[in-house]
Amino acid sequence: MIVFDAKGHEGLIPATSGDQRRFYAGVRNAILGRGSNPVTPIEALAVMAVIEAGTTSARKQAAVSLSLTDEEISQWRSVDHREQRSA
Structure with a gap:
């Protein structure tokens, strides 16, 4: 991911790919009391x-x-x- 600081200098931050299904399953589990909020x-x-x-x-x-x-x-x-x- 390309980022810029307040002075306009460009930098890179490694971005990992995610799995949104896991996130929403975590939200579901938190709502149902089966886990912590993701x-x-x-x-x-x-x-x-x-x-x-x-x-x-x-x-x-x-x-x-x-x-x-x-x-x-x-x-x-x-x-x-x-x-x-x-x-």
Whole structure:
């Protein structure tokens, strides 16, 4: 995946392919009380911050920072985001 920082520098982040069926099976299992939610609260918050930053960036035609506190960033970094949960 190609990413750009606030100064416009391009970088690469390896993106792994996923299986959305496993995700939705995990959501089903969480709703039925058979497993944990496949998305942690901090991951959900981070996604919302990215969406918000994207819409603000498009409106302002400028790079913007994510609206996450230092504590939230620290929590997000502490989560192993690689296939840590299975359906």
